[in-house]
Amino acid sequence: MERKGTGRTGAEEVIRSLQNPRVKQWTELQSRKGREKTGRFVVEGHHLVQEALQSDAMPDTVVYSAERRDSCRELLEEAERQGIECVAVGEEVLAKCTDTGTPQPVFAVVPKLSWRPQDLLKASEQGGLVAVVDGMQDPGNLGTIIRSADAVGASGVLLGKGTVDLYNPKTVRSTMGSMFHLPVVQGDLTEWLPAAAERGVQVVSTSLQGAVSCYEHDFRKPTWFVIGNEGQGVSPEVQALAQHNVLIPMSGRAESLNAAMAATVVLFEAMRQRRMGL
Incomplete structure (x- = not known):
């Protein structure tokens, strides 16, 4: 006989049939x-x-x-x-x-989590820091970015169209529970990035064109930081909405950093500035 559990940890009857x-x-x-x-x-x-x-x-x-x-x-x-x-x-x-x-x-x-993009806008009015993900495909990378955002005390994470599903089992495991600690929401970046900018938020993206070192940019202001796809970077339509471009200076011979690692470097620099000043 098979039936659902009762909430007791004692002698429940056990579901064993895969056809249940x-x-x-x-x-x-x-x-x-x-x-x-x-x-x-x-x-x-x-x-x-x-x-x-x-x-x-x-x-x-x-x-x-x-x-x-x-x-x-x-x-x-x-x-x-x-x-x-x-x-x-x-x-x-x-x-x-x-x-x-x-x-x-x-x-x-x-x-599923009930957070909305409007929740991030409210947090940004109080100096918030939001990680914005544009088209990232790897669930492990997305999970790592959510963990990093949680670690630096970010206000939340906004996932744009084309980004891997937040509820993908690999993404969920990679967050290590951080997805329950801060708002993680999905939304159209071409709608919500301008809405944030209208409220005084600076939209910052990683780019090699017209970029300054992430260690020279002022992250103490309300900031939404955009991280792009692993291979193509930030999409042109989203890049056009960025007000500032930063890069991560490197001394070695590596051509670039993993997308999640690059996001982590910038997020921790933002935390350092906010705690210690420039």
């Missing part, structure tokens, strides 16, 4: 189409599930391995205290519903 309707629903969340249809995504592993439980994005369901229940007992007890449904499944079901080769013993189904 709930298993099919969870498996569907591995695709972007499935995530967009349901407005849900999956976070895998102790750390990310804990981050979700501590955030405003209340998980709908926590799913765990019946065979490895003891390894996540405290997590399940926390979910129970919050009134979140806990469902026990077999290892084959766990493997089917998750993206990693060696599944961790627990995952959670979480509603």
Whole structure:
């Protein structure tokens, strides 16, 4: 017999069939189409599930391995205290519903984040720093930029059209929970960059043309910093909206930095200036 869990960490009956309707629903969340249809995504592993439980994005369901229940007992007890449904499944079901080769013993189904670009505009009125991502394709790079933005205390991250899905399992893992710490929103950059500029925000982009060193530019003002695609950089239509161009000076023979690394360098320079002054 199979049924959903009850929220108790005791002797739930276990879902083991891959044909179970709930298993099919969870498996569907591995695709972007499935995530967009349901407005849900999956976070895998102790750390990310804990981050979700501590955030405003209340998980709908926590799913765990019946065979490895003891390894996540405290997590399940926390979910129970919050009134979140806990469902026990077999290892084959766990493997089917998750993206990693060696599944961790627990995952959670979480509603998509509810932040909007307007939230970033409000933060920018108070000296905000926003990382703007234009067409980035690598989920690991996007996750790293979100972590870096979180690390420097940025106001948020704005994802433009053509950027890899925030809820891609690899992106979610790469954020290491930072996606729950600050607003990460999606929007049309040709609409929101001018809107930010109208409110006194400086729009800064990386470019080799007419650029100054990132260590010479003043990042103490409200700033939206644009990071482009790994291969092509910032798109021409977005580049045209930038008021300032900066570059990262290099002493060695490397031609360029990885997009996420370059963004991290500039974001930490902005943090240094804001803490210590130029």
